[in-house]
Amino acid sequence: MFNFNGSLLDDDTSFLNEKNRGVQLGDAVFEELRVLNGDIIFLEDHYLRLMSSMRILRMDIPMNFTMEFMEQEILKSISEGELKEAKQIKFTVFRNSSNDFSKSDNSISYFITHKTLADPFFILNDQAYEVELYKDFYKNSSMLSNLDTNNKIVNVVGAVYAQENDYRDCLLLNERKQVIESLNGNLFVVKGNQIKTAPVTDGCVNSILRKKLIDIVSKLNDFEFLEESISPFELQKADELFIVNNIEGIISVTKYRKKDFVNVTAKNLIGKLNAAARMSLTKSV
Structure with a gap:
């Protein structure tokens, strides 16, 4: 089942048209969330990010589109028997079409899909994970690049390149050839006691997990956090590279070109990330 404008439809139901x-x-924006035992992790953060994305894209936000409404619609999408399972939610909002698909009154529709997750909380993926730079196409360093929109063609073609060359992932560059993120999430670089990630002004996705990890790292006495541009030349000099996304949690990069990496810092951070997730559930009760 999935939720389309408040109505529950069977999987594979046709609900879109050619317009x-x-x-x-690609006139759509989405938010990916985790639900655990009927509670939505980082709900307020995800709601505010979705509202911000809709405003940036000049979509009309209905008066009833509150955080409570978002929560209600997400939970309505999950059957009662599945509420105790860990769920991945994708909440997609798109602008409605007029008779001419290229025109709109800026009103919106939404649909919500979900699938079961194997792990209730965030995990550390420390299996073999080799990455390479993807240099065929670049992401522009603009505000639109910070959003999760349906325009993911660079990620799609990059994933094909990674598969063809037996890489698990690729690192994306902006037009200034700065490393901004991977195909699958935000990139963090560890060198000595410094942890660095690219600023949103360089064009990376401004994800909720990126925000949460920055909050965590900024409070650690053992590390200095830097939000600065990342040069490709820094990658092989780093002690550790890891990627974060809202579904998997933290993914340790094990190899980039001739450099093998450790994952000591990532192991230290995954517990703190899950503690923040639990805290968000406690606050929502």
Whole structure:
């Protein structure tokens, strides 16, 4: 089952048409969340980010589109028997079309899909994970690059390149050839007692887990946090590279070119990230 504008539909139900702007123009934005035992992890952060994304894209936000409404619609999408399972939620909002798909009154529709997660909380993926730079296409360092929109063609083609060359992931560059993120999440670079990630002004996705990890690292006495541009030349000099996303948690990069990496810092941070997730559930009760 999935939720389309408040109505629950069976999987594979046709509900879009040829004029849909999300399909025709990529005119859609989404938020990915985790639900555990009927509670949404970092709900307020995800809601505020979705509202901000919709405003940036000049979508009309309905008066009833409150955080409580978002929570209600997400939980309505999950059957009662599945509420005790860990769920990955994708909340997609798209601009409605007029008779001409290229025109709209800026009103919106939404749909919510979900799938079961194997792990209730965030995990550390420390399996073999080799990455390489993806240099065929670049992401622009603009505010639109900070959003999760349906325009993910660079990620799609980059993933094909990674598969063809037996890499687990690729690192994306902006037009200034600065490393901004991976195909699968935000990149963090560890060198000595410094932990660095790219600023949003360089064009990385401004994800909720990026924000949470920055909050955590900034409070650690043993590390200095830097939000600065990352040069490709820094990668092989780093002690550790790891990637974060809202679904998997933390992914340790094990190899980049001739450099093998450790994952000491990532192991230290995964517990703190899950503690923050539990705290968000406590506050929502």
